[in-house]
């Protein structure tokens with residue numbers, strides 16, 4: 001109750017309309033419009049959602065003030081057992097702090113450097129071709145399709161495991177288990193009313209049983225890898241999965257990497273790595289379908305992108321090399337624009353300040369929670385002309401912008417550890433699909449004007465169907 005005086009200077013905003021829209025499952029853009037309105041022109045405000053009061057940051061300048069602070073000054077809010085985030089993510093990279101975070105972040109940074117290459121992603125795209133071929137000329141759910149693809153890639157990247165998710169239209173049992181867990185973890189109700197998790201309901205029982213089953217699946221993989229690496233010599237140019245790298249590195253550096261901690265890291269990679277990439281790829285496929293060839297306002301995006309790919313790869317489709325990917329400037333601009341218009345994690349996790357921090361003219365006192373809203377930064381007309389328009393060309397101009405005006409991967413010491421991999425992965429998938437197929441929106445679609453999104457802060461599109469056809473050579 002005893003509030004330090006600095007906090008009284010920070011503008012206040014009611015979160016009631018935001019909460020009301022979230023509970024009514026309204027689309028995320030409506031929720032974000034309500035946030036902007038309740039902020040009444042301020043780029044910082046104090047509000048309360050459920051049990052959590054926080055200072056909300058809506059501008060690049062203020063985001064920089066927090067994100068560039070050392071990880072110990074503005075650490076992540078750590079959730080306790082009984083909160084779904086802790087119960088599934090544990091103390092993996094996303095929510096850990098201090099020495100534990102530093103140790104595993106260092107291992108992960110090095111592991112990503114030797115992680116699997118465009119070749120592995122390309123091989124999965126060949127499986128995606130077979131999947132697309134089976135569903136050719138039919139409306140397919142692009143988010144579902146990208147989930148299949150990115151989960152398959154994540155399995156190989158994180159722990160060298162093939163789910164076979166693109167091999168048929170069925171869902172492997174362990175993925176059904178995982179999806180059920182995530183439906184609970186991502187529910188806004190669980191965040192706003194965390195006591196729900198403690199109720200003896202059938203859903204809660206199924207949730208904890210499912211975690212146990214998923215854990216067993218990962219524990220088995222960790223133990224198998226442990227024994228595998230003992231017998232395998234290391235070669236320098238080898239691309240290996242993250243788990244193998246982390247096990248080897250921890251041995252070299254005499255770090256005791258226990259199985260539970262490695263399980264937490266694998267779950268964190270898995271969760272952080274595929275919903276995000278599925279979302280940004282879905283955005284890209286959607287906009288390329290929306291703007292296929294119409295030559296108005298420079299919007300012939302799909303044809304222009306395809307021409308660039310064919311120019312770089314030639315007429316025979318091969319898996320692009322890193323060198324070839326670097327030459328695809330327009331593809332890169334498209335992917336950046338998709339990440340701007342729909343940043344998959346539209347707000348990033350709460351920071352709990354260990355010292356007072358100056359944010360613009362305000363001093364945010366110690367122990368206050370801060371939340372950075374990437375969506376608002378990405379839509380701010382201060383940095384982006386006509387922000388609601390999808391326009392990849394804005395990334396090809398030399399226009400100077402605030403360095404924190406585009407931060408879909410966050411920034412500073414707690415930025416996304418998978419950023420380079422995610423960008424490479426999307427370039428490979430998009431370029432190979434452009435080479436092989438064309439795609440359009442079906443005649444009747446709820447997404448005609450814009451992508452309809454679910455209400456959750458981790459963006460997810462609703463029922464976005466596209467029709468793929470084999471590309472005809474010109």
Ligand code: HEM
Nearest residue numbers: 093094269272273276277348349408409410416417418422
């Ligand atoms: C388009 C794809 C991706 C986007 C937009 C994205 C975005 C982000 C963002 C915004 C953060 C900061 C979260 C926060 O502070 O709350 C983050 C952190 C993280 N991301 Fe990603 N990510 C993507 C892909 C990946 C991939 C492919 C992986 C791993 C395979 C990954 C693993 C992680 C991890 C482990 C963290 C926590 C890092 C730390 O705190 O040290 N991400 N990501």
